[in-house]
Amino acid sequence: xxxxxxxxxxxxxxxxxxxxxxxxxxxxxxxxxxxxxxxxxxxxxxxxxxxxxxxxxxxxxxxxxxxxxxxxxxxxxxxxxxxxxxxxxxxxxxxxxxxxxxxxxxxxxxxxxx
Amino acid sequence: xxxxxxxxxxxxxxxxxxxxxxxxxxxxxxxxxxxxxxxxxxxxxxxxxxxxxxxxxxxxxxxxxxxxxxxxxxxxxxxxxxxxxxxxxxxxxxxxxxxxxxxxxxxxxxxx
Numbered sequence: 604x605x606x607x608x609x610x611x612x613x614x615x616x617x618x619x620x621x622x623x624x625x626x627x628x629x630x631x632x633x634x635x636x637x638x639x640x641x642x643x644x645x646x647x648x649x650x651x652x653x654x655x656x657x658x659x660x661x662x663x664x665x666x667x668x669x670x671x672x673x674x675x676x677x678x679x680x681x682x683x684x685x686x687x688x689x690x691x692x693x694x695x696x697x698x699x700x701x702x703x704x705x706x707x708x709x710x711x712x713x714x715x716x717x
Numbered sequence: 718x719x720x721x722x723x724x725x726x727x728x729x730x731x732x733x734x735x736x737x738x739x740x741x742x743x744x745x746x747x748x749x750x751x752x753x754x755x756x757x758x759x760x761x762x763x764x765x766x767x768x769x770x771x772x773x774x775x776x777x778x779x780x781x782x783x784x785x786x787x788x789x790x791x792x793x794x795x796x797x798x799x800x801x802x803x804x805x806x807x808x809x810x811x812x813x814x815x816x817x818x819x820x821x822x823x824x825x826x827x828x829x
Contacts, residue, residue, distance in 0.1 A: 636816050643726070645808060646819040653814075661816055693762065702812045703750045703769065708762040 606630070609694050609709035617717055622681040624712050626694030633699045635677035636706065637661075637669060640691040652677055653699075684716045719744045719811050723820035730799045731828050737784075738794045738823045740809030747771075749811060751792045753783070756806040756822075765807070768792065799827045 610625035628635065634653050638646040638661075648661030650669040658669050666688060670678045677696075681688055691713050695706040721742045730736035742751070753765040768776045768785050776783050780797045796803055804827045809820040 638816075638819075643821055645721075645723075645821040646810075646817070648816040648818075651816045659815055662818075695762075700814065702814050703767070705752065705764040705767065706812075706817060710761050 607694055607696055607707050607709040609692075609712050611712050612710060613713050613715075615715045615717060616681075616684050618684060618686060620681075620684050622684050622714070622716075624679040624681075624692055624694075624714070626677045626679070626709055627675050628677075628696040628707070629675065630696065630707070631674065632696035632707070633674075634697045635671065636695040636697075637667075637677065637679045638693045638695065639663070640693055640711070646693060649679065686716050688714065689716045690714060719746075719813065719818045721809055721811050721818050721820040723807075723809055723823050725823045726821070727824045727826070729826040729828055730796075732799055732801060734799055735795060735797045736799055736825065738796075738807050738809075738825065740792045740794070740820055742790050742792065742809070742811050742818075744790070744811060749813070751783075751785070752810045752812060752817070753781070753792075753794045754808045754810060754819075755803075756808065757802075757804070762808070766794065796825075801827050801829060803827050 606629045636651040637649040652658045652671040668680045694709040697706045698704040749770045751768045756762045784793045806822045810817040
């Protein structure tokens with residue numbers, strides 16, 4: 604089975620801090636994604652990556668950046684955390700054609716910014 | 718831009734009964750894929766069922782089936798013989814190469 608591991612299940616940070624969320628997948632998937640999940644809004648795509656060092660903005664990239672130095676690892680960075688970034692963050696991966704391949708999700712990181 | 722709408726924020730069903738979750742979407746593309754995902758309480762999101770838009774036949778996976786109406790851009794999920802383990806958030810998703818567009822979700826509770 605595909606395993607997508609997010610480094611923290613719960614995280615509490617302070618406004619203005621630089622925050623790193625880490626995600627690792629073990630199935631050699633080309634695509635990796637970061638979503639945030641908010642009640643009533645579903646999942647919204649922040650960034651995705653289709654290869655090492657390649658990244659594309661999703662629907663809500665403002666305030667975030669990403670890094671993919673190795674194929675298995677995709678990091679989400681909050682450059683200067685703000686309270687409106689309090690949310691559940693989900694990482695996912697998929698094979699090359701992500702239109703017809705299911706995305707495999709991690710357990711999520713519930714991030715609170717105080 | 719693609720949008721996905723789930724008009725039922727919450728639903729409940731008695732164990733062993735059938736329930737249908739609705740989903741509509743908007744796209745100008747002709748060849749695409751639609752998915753239903755399930756997120757149990759405090760657990761990982763998992764795939765329930767997938768439908769290819771160019772296929773007329775509705776997808777079925779055991780107790781789960783879809784009613785795909787391409788012209789109406791409708792993609793509903795039917796759960797037969799509901800079980801307590803079906804209690805979860807259900808998300809409808811439109812998949813693109815550049816990630817998915819998800820609906821807001823429907824919280825389904827199966828009552829004993």
